[in-house]
Amino acid sequence: GQTIDYVIQIKNDNSAADKQFEQLEKQTDTFRDKLVDLISKQKKIQTKSNELEQDYKELTEKIEKAKEEADKEKQEQAKKDAEDKTKKKDDPKAKPEEDKPVELDAEEQKKLAELKKELAKLLAEENNNAKLSEQVKNDLGALAKQAEENPLVPPQVAEQMKQLEQAFEKAAVDPLKQIAEDLQKATQPKQQDTKLPEINKKADRVQKDLEAIQKRMDALARAQRDSRDDMKQAMQDLKKDLLEQNAELARDALEDLKEYLKAMQKDLEALKGKEENLLKSSLQDLSSKELLDALKDLQEDTAKKSDKKLDKTAELLNSKRQPDFPDRPYKPEDKDYKIPPKEQDTQEGDPTKENEDAKKDGEKKKGEK
Incomplete structure (x- = not known):
């Protein structure tokens, strides 16, 4: 041959x-x-x-x-203008007045x-x-x-x-x-x-x-x-690292939330006084639509500020979810698996998995009978 x-x-x-x-x-x-x-x-x-x-x-x-005092004065003036029915309404298209500069001495300047x-x-x-x-x-x-x-x-x-x-x-x-x-x-x-x-x-x-x-x-x-x-060991180490990092990020996010809630509590206490004043005035003159609208706007503004910050915090916490690691050996033909351990590796030491497999085998035998 x-x-x-x-x-x-x-x-x-x-x-x-x-x-x-x-x-x-x-x-x-x-x-x-x-x-x-x-x-x-x-x-x-x-x-x-x-x-x-x-x-x-x-x-x-x-x-x-x-600046805070100037803003407060502007709000109080706006409230007075709303109460004064004889005052001519400002043109909404008119350019707003610029804030007056804070008086500073030569050294401060x-x-x-x-x-x-x-x-x-x-x-x-x-x-x-x-x-x-x-x-x-x-x-x-x-x-x-x-x-x-x-x-x-x-x-x-x-x-x-x-x-x-x-x-x-x-x-x-x-x-x-x-x-x-x-x-x-x-x-x-x-x-x-x-x-x-x-x-x-x-x-x-x-x-x-x-x-x-x-x-x-x-x-x-x-x-x-x-x-x-060592693919399997590398993925186990990665899982551990990511879980530790996610836990640290979650703790950090909770600390930010605590700080925000403290600040929001102070803001709500300040707004509470403003709402009480507006409510008192509106009860004295229930026909004043401007006062009722002002109260409504203030409440809506408070709710928006709170919801926006809390939504942001919730989004931050949701982003810290731990990664989804599969619990079965990797199959090249299955794109759903994300971690490829060595092909000879088998599921070991997972009693939950073993119980699930045993349950499935029992149901299969029962069906065959």
């Missing part, structure tokens, strides 16, 4: 899955370095902004208090100018960070796409990367742009109230979220790397 010779060639093919996996790991390291750089730069802005709040606290509190100058520096840095965050988001999107296309990357890791890209946009890209806009407004010549405490709260929130994203990315990178050696 004729002898058939076979030639086996080993080529260094860059398109091979293992080569692409190695390239993905390098790109993951590069991405992490860029993320760490963003977090470091944003931390400097956060620290400096908090220092400015403390250094100029006396000035900013004076301006805020004066000098301090305000210094504060705006420092905020302008932060604005330039924040604009750069906003641009960097866009680059980080795009890089993360590219990583998620490559992870999804590489058969050696566990599907659960690829899915988590995809979710992380969406989370990064909401937790970093959009908030950094908003902080930059707030700083831009604060540096305007006619703007006395810089709203620095509000800016700092946003900056603190962004910093926490960025650090949480870094922890999540580190966990995914470890799982991606370790999956080459």
Whole structure:
């Protein structure tokens, strides 16, 4: 018979899955370095902004208090105008009057100018960070796409990367742009109230979220790397990491909720007094439609503010749900499974699963009879 010779060639093919996996790991390291750089730069802005709040606290509190008193006077005047039926209604299309500036002495004006100058520096840095965050988001999107296309990357890791890209946009890209806009407004010549405490709260929130994203990315990178050696163990470790991180995020969200409820309680107490005054006035003259409308508007405004914040908190808590890890071995033909343990692995140590299987077998035998 004729002898058939076979030639086996080993080529260094860059398109091979293992080569692409190695390239993905390098790109993951590069991405992490860029993320760490963003977090470091944003931390400097956060620290400096908090220092400015403390250094100029006396000035900013004076301006805020004066603005609150001015707003209160405007509301009281609006109520009087509503009661005065002889007063001519203002043209709704007319341009509203500008708020009168707070009276500041020469030293206070000098301090305000210094504060705006420092905020302008932060604005330039924040604009750069906003641009960097866009680059980080795009890089993360590219990583998620490559992870999804590489058969050696566990599907659960690829899915988590995809979710992380969406989370990064909401937790970093959009908030950094908003902080930059707030700083831009604060540096305007006619703007006395810089709203620095509000800016700092946003900056603190962004910093926490960025650090949480870094922890999540580190966990995914470890799982991606370790999956080459032991898929099952890597996925178990990832599950543990994600559950711990989700628990930490949930605790953080609850602390935010507690702080908000304390602040809302003070606001409701203040609004309660206003509602009582409006109600008292309306009872004296039930024919006054303006007073009844004012009371209704005030109640609706209070409800909207409360519902909006509580809805936001509920959304935050819902977003912390633990990931759905399947409890059966991975089947390549079944796209519903997200974690691919080794094919020889079987379900062990899960009494719930065993009970379910036993129950199904019993029902099957019963049906055969």
